Structure formats: C-alpha cells, structure tokens
Amino acid sequence: MRFDELVRSGGPVVTAEFPVVDTDMAALVRHADRLRGWADAVNVTDNTAAHAHASNVAVAVALRGLGLEPIMQVACRDKNRLALQADIVGAALHGVRAVCCLTGDDVTAGDEPQARRVFDLDGPQLIRVACALAEGRYLSGRAIDPAPELLVGAVENPGAPPYSHRVDRAAKKIRAGARFLQLQICYHPDRLAAFMAGAARAGLTSRAAFLPTICLVKGAGGLRFMNEKVPGISVPAETIDRVEKAADPSRAAYELALAQAGHALSLPGVRGLHLVDFRGGDAVPRLLSDLRISRRLTA
Amino acid sequence: MSQGPVTSPGPVTSPDPVTSPDPVTSPGTAGHRAVAAVEHAVKGPVFDCRMCGQCVLHSTGMTCPMTCPKTLRNGPCGGVREDGRCEVDPSMRCVWLRAFERSRRLPWRGHFTDLRPPVDNRLAGSSSWINLLTGRDRRTPPGWQP
Ligand code: SF4
Numbered sequence: 293m294r295f296d297e298l299v300r301s302g303g304p305v306v307t308a309e310f311p312v313v314d315t316d317m318a319a320l321v322r323h324a325d326r327l328r329g330w331a332d333a334v335n336v337t338d339n340t341a342a343h344a345h346a347s348n349v350a351v352a353v354a355l356r357g358l359g360l361e362p363i364m365q366v367a368c369r370d371k372n373r374l375a376l377q378a379d380i381v382g383a384a385l386h387g388v389r390a391v392c393c394l395t396g397d398d399v400t401a402g403d404e405p406q407a408r409r410v411f412d413l414d415g416p417q418l419i420r421v422a423c424a425l426a427e428g429r430y431l432s433g434r435a436i437d438p439a440p441e442l443l444v445g446a447v448e449n450p451g452a453p454p455y456s457h458r459v460d461r462a463a464k465k466i467r468a469g470a471r472f473l474q475l476q477i478c479y480h481p482d483r484l485a486a487f488m489a490g491a492a493r494a495g496l497t498s499r500a501a502f503l504p505t506i507c508l509v510k511g512a513g514g515l516r517f518m519n520e521k522v523p524g525i526s527v528p529a530e531t532i533d534r535v536e537k538a539a540d541p542s543r544a545a546y547e548l549a550l551a552q553a554g555h556a557l558s559l560p561g562v563r564g565l566h567l568v569d570f571r572g573g574d575a576v577p578r579l580l581s582d583l584r585i586s587r588r589l590t591a
Numbered sequence: 592m593s594q595g596p597v598t599s600p601g602p603v604t605s606p607d608p609v610t611s612p613d614p615v616t617s618p619g620t621a622g623h624r625a626v627a628a629v630e631h632a633v634k635g636p637v638f639d640c641r642m643c644g645q646c647v648l649h650s651t652g653m654t655c656p657m658t659c660p661k662t663l664r665n666g667p668c669g670g671v672r673e674d675g676r677c678e679v680d681p682s683m684r685c686v687w688l689r690a691f692e693r694s695r696r697l698p699w700r701g702h703f704t705d706l707r708p709p710v711d712n713r714l715a716g717s718s719s720w721i722n723l724l725t726g727r728d729r730r731t732p733p734g735w736q737p
Binding site: 369373395397400401409411412414415416417421424430431432433434447448449452453454457460461463464467468476523524526 | 660664669670673678688706707735736737
C-alpha cells in the first residue's frame with residue numbers, strides 16, 4: 293500500500309530514518325535494500341543536526357527510483373519560503389509524496405555555526421504552506437496545475453518544556469494540515485504517556501498518525517551523546533548508568549529500546565513507530581519480531 | 592541546442608494594493624518614521640521590541656517572538672533545554688516558555704495557540720501601530736488560508 297494510503301487507512305505504520313549519505317551511491321542502494329524489507333516509508337533528512345549532506349530532494353528522488361516511499365524532511369533553518377516550496381514541488385515532480393515539516397535545529401548545533409540562519413517560515417507555517425501546495429497553489433496564490441499529491445506531516449517533541457503545551461502545539465500542527473506526527477525520541481516514559489493521553493483526549497489521534505521515535509543504540513555512549521549533543525533530548529542519568537553498568541551493555545541498550553517501544557505501543561492513539569537504527573545488523577528485524585509486529589509490505 | 596522561448600513566470604496574482612501615499616500611514620514617509628520612532632522608544636525597553644511591524648504581543652503573552660533566536664512566531668521549538676534555557680543561547684530562558692507562562696495569566700489566553708501567518712519582511716522597521724490601524728499588518732498572501 294502507498295504510504296499516504298496507509299496513513300489514511302488507520303493501519304499500523306513503521307517508518308525509519310534513512311542514514312545520511314554524501315556521494316556514495318552504492319551505500320545508498322545498500323541502505324535502501326536493508327530498509328525495504330521492513331519500513332513502510334523512510335525519512336530522508338534535511339541537513340540533519342545542521343551538518344551539510346547530499347540534499348533531501350536528491351536522496352528522496354533516488355529512493356523513489358529504488359521503489360521506496362521516501363518521507364522528505366524539510367527544515368526551515370536553511371532556506372526561505374521560495375526555496376522550500378520549490379523543493380517540495382520539485383520532489384513531487386519525481387513522485388515524492390510525503391513531506392515532514394520541521395523547524396530544525398539551529399545552525400549552532402552543527403559544524404558550520406558561522407552560517408546565517410534563515411527561519412523565514414516556522415514549522416507550523418511550513419505545514420500550512422505545504423498543504424496549500426497540495427491544494428494547488430503557491431503561498432502567493434499562483435496556481436499549480438496539476439496540484440502535487442502530497443501527504444504532509446510534522447514532528448513534535450513530547451519531552452521538551454513546556455510539557456503541558458506540547459499537545460496544543462501538536463493540535464496546531466494538525467489544524468495546519470499535518471496528517472502524521474513523528475515524535476522525538478523521549479527517554480521519559482511519563483512525559484510520552486501524558487502527551488499521548490492528552491492527544492487522545494483532544495481527539496487528535498484520529499486525525500493524525502502519531503509515531504513515537506525509538507533509537508537503537510549500541511551502548512551508553514550513544515545515550516550520552518544524545519543527552520549532551522542533541523537539542524531537546526534529555527536522557528536521565530539513571531538510564532545511562534543502567535546501560536553502562538550492565539554485564540552486557542549492548543544487550544541492555546537493546547532491551548531499553550524494546551521496553552520503550554513496547555511502552556509506546558501500549559499508549560492510546562499510537563499508530564506505530566519511527567525507528568532510528570545506530571546498531572545495524574539484525575537489530576530492527578529482531579525488535580519488530582520481539583514486538584510481534586508482522587510486516588506485510590507491498591512497496 | 593535551442594534555448595527555447597523565454598518562459599513567463601506564470602499568471603501573476605494581483606500585487607498588494609499600493610498603500611495610500613498618506614504622509615503618516617505609508618511606511619517610509621517622514622510621518623510614519625516619526626511614529627515608528629515613538630513606538631520603538633515605548634516598546635523597546637518594555638518588550639525588547641524588534642519592530643517587525645506586525646505586532647502579535649497580545650497573543651504571545653506580551654513576549655516578543657522576534658527575540659527568539661529562530662524568530663519563531665508559532666514556537667516553542669523542540670530544542671528547549673530541560674531547565675528551560677534556550678537551545679541556541681543558553682544564557683537566556685526560552686522566549687516561548689516565558690510567553691507560555693505569561694499568556695496563561697491573561698484573560699485572552701486562548702489566542703496563544705493561534706496559527707500566526709508568516710512575517711511580511713517588507714514591514715520590518717515600520718510602525719505596527721499604524722499598520723494595525725490601516726489593516727496592513729493583517730494582509731497575508733492569497734495562498735495563506737489558515
Ligand atoms: S529554545 Fe525557545 S527561544 Fe530558543 S530557539 Fe527554541 S523557541 Fe526560540
């Protein structure tokens with residue numbers, strides 16, 4: 293089933309983060325082959341963590357050519373409204389249907405902190421603009437014929453302050469037109485549970501597919517990195533400690549992800565998962581089988 | 592190889608109606624600049640106003656969103672630190688956290704979650720007071736339908 297149809301159908305969804313690539317097309321094909329077996333769609337990042345890489349449009353188009361369903365992330369940090377619209381429409385020309393709208397980390401989070409930050413639009417505005425494109429018009433009002441077929445989504449971080457406002461922010465994104473929300477990895481199960489309960493209460497979970505992120509890391513180092521270096525992610529010291537002091541830290545890291553995934557799937561309104569795999573090997577198929585998620589992909 | 596015909600940029604939607612050349616309400620005129628100077632003198636010290644010319648303080652807990660390093664109008668971003676400090680500038684508290692807290696004490700707090708349209712960059716430096724009176728601050732591109 294096409295990813296946009298799957299999201300609209302209400303069935304379970306598993307998405308994955310596509311690893312960053314630069315110029316190695318063979319690596320891109322290898323990653324695509326690995327993910328093809330279990331991901332309904334794969335997120336193509338847009339200069340993730342404010343580091344330059346092969347562009348989101350180029351990678352999304354390549355994956356489309358390889359028969360995968362790309363979710364093209366579009367961030368507000370590097371481009372103004374003209375460039376953002378051009379990217380979405382240009383990718384749609386090649387059959388890229390799903391876009392995920394982000395505000396984006398600041399340039400200071402990356403390796404070129406000297407860069408000018410743009411943020412001409414913000415995340416919710418970009419969602420609205422992408423929906424306008426799907427309705428057949430640019431922000432200026434100029435018609436696009438035929439209108440691109442787009443499924444517009446976004447991200448939200450249930451684990452960042454102000455916690456009690458995050459459901460309202462998700463609601464704003466859904467009002468703007470987001471039909472799926474990939475949730476930032478959250479190492480505080482209570483925050484994710486409160487967020488999902490609020491989203492279900494507000495009637496949001498029937499209007500958009502909520503997909504909490506699960507990160508598969510190799511050990512405590514990965515957790516510490518996220519805690520220290522990734523904006524908006526906090527990993528409790530006890531969690532890092534528990535993995536670090538375990539007899540088999542790699543296994544403990546896997547079990548942490550499995551427990552997080554099981555907890556996320558038990559929450560009301562969660563439609564599936566977004567998986568970020570830093571372990572490689574058979575980690576993801578094993579996770580899905582341990583969670584008893586069967587994959588019937590028809591890509 | 593032929594270069595092909597020069598393509599037209601497509602149908603152009605009607606340009607913004609030219610603001611009336613009124614000596615006070617038209618941005619850029621001496622009258623407008625004088626009002627903008629007064630506005631800045633009043634709002635600068637109180638709100639750290641950045642003179643975007645399309646004031647939304649009433650719906651953002653009287654906190655200027657242009658002081659957010661990402662200039663987000665619909666914030667807070669996902670990078671707010673655990674202790675409430677800003678992702679970009681850890682020496683300050685997240686502007687949107689402050690906006691959220693202050694907005695809850697206002698009788699019209701419902702507007703906090705409004706979807707605010709993209710900034711019209713042409714209005715930077717002009718007086719939002721005059722733009723409010725003339726309705727110029729509420730004019731959005733035709734494709735923006737909230
Ligand atoms: S943390 Fe707050 S003030 Fe800083 S960039 Fe994000 S929204 Fe703006």
